[in-house]
Amino acid sequence: MLDNKGFDLWADGYDKSVGLSDEENTYPFAGYKDILNKIYKSVLEAKAKDVLDIGFGTATLTSRLYDQGIRIYGQDFSEEMMKIAKEKMPNADLYAGDFVRGLASALLDHKYDAIIATYSLHHLGDEEKVSFIKSLVSILNEGGKIYIGDVAFWSRKDLEACRQEAKAYWDEDEFYFVYDELKKEFSNLSFDQVSFCAGILTIGK
Numbered sequence: 087m088l089d090n091k092g093f094d095l096w097a098d099g100y101d102k103s104v105g106l107s108d109e110e111n112t113y114p115f116a117g118y119k120d121i122l123n124k125i126y127k128s129v130l131e132a133k134a135k136d137v138l139d140i141g142f143g144t145a146t147l148t149s150r151l152y153d154q155g156i157r158i159y160g161q162d163f164s165e166e167m168m169k170i171a172k173e174k175m176p177n178a179d180l181y182a183g184d185f186v187r188g189l190a191s192a193l194l195d196h197k198y199d200a201i202i203a204t205y206s207l208h209h210l211g212d213e214e215k216v217s218f219i220k221s222l223v224s225i226l227n228e229g230g231k232i233y234i235g236d237v238a239f240w241s242r243k244d245l246e247a248c249r250q251e252a253k254a255y256w257d258e259d260e261f262y263f264v265y266d267e268l269k270k271e272f273s274n275l276s277f278d279q280v281s282f283c284a285g286i287l288t289i290g291k
């Protein structure tokens with residue numbers, strides 16, 4: 087599993103390598119651009135004013151929302167990703183920190199209209215994910231939504247089929263989302279399967 091230093095090393099080449107995997111329609115980033123575009127549109131349509139991005143990376147998604155005048159808050163543990171994101175969003179409230187240890191206290195003082203996490207929360211185990219997402223619901227405004235765009239499947243059977251297909255490329259250190267398992271914990275969860283290996287999980291409040 088990549089730690090913050092691993093993401094630092096990936097930062098400069100990140101957009102290119104992700105774009106290539108998306109264009110070639112290969113695991114894990116097949117559908118990446120569509121996922122980010124769909125979340126972008128949903129957040130704009132919902133007229134969100136305050137948006138929190140967890141693991142914002144190079145800010146591919148949030149910088150577009152920032153350019154629309156939306157107030158952006160975020161947390162990431164990679165200094166290099168942070169540098170790139172700050173250049174694109176100089177007035178955003180960005181905090182360094184490992185979300186495994188929770189969110190920065192300044193971020194917990196606010197409530198958000200939308201909380202976004204794209205390709206970041208698969209670093210949490212299945213149980214950790216549930217408790218972390220529950221903690222996010224508590225900082226969401228009434229009527230707000232959490233959007234998780236990531237490698238995700240309707241069922242464990244679908245995930246296993248993708249693992250077989252990806253073979254040696256499959257990352258055994260990452261824990262991907264399974265809709266029908268998460269649905270037991272979040273009654274208002276919906277899922278949009280965008281590519282063969284990825285989709286958007288949405289939780290409303």
Ligand SMILES: C[S@@+](CC[C@H](N)C(=O)[O-])C[C@H]1O[C@@H](n2cnc3c(N)ncnc32)[C@H](O)[C@@H]1O
Pocket residue numbers: 090093140141142143144145146161162163164167183184185186203204205206209
């Ligand atoms: C694959 S990148 C995704 C970046 C961006 N959200 C996107 O969709 O392009 C994952 C990001 O999450 C951050 N990240 C991963 N694990 C993290 C953790 N435990 N705490 C904070 N940030 C983390 C990484 O530094 C990186 O910027």
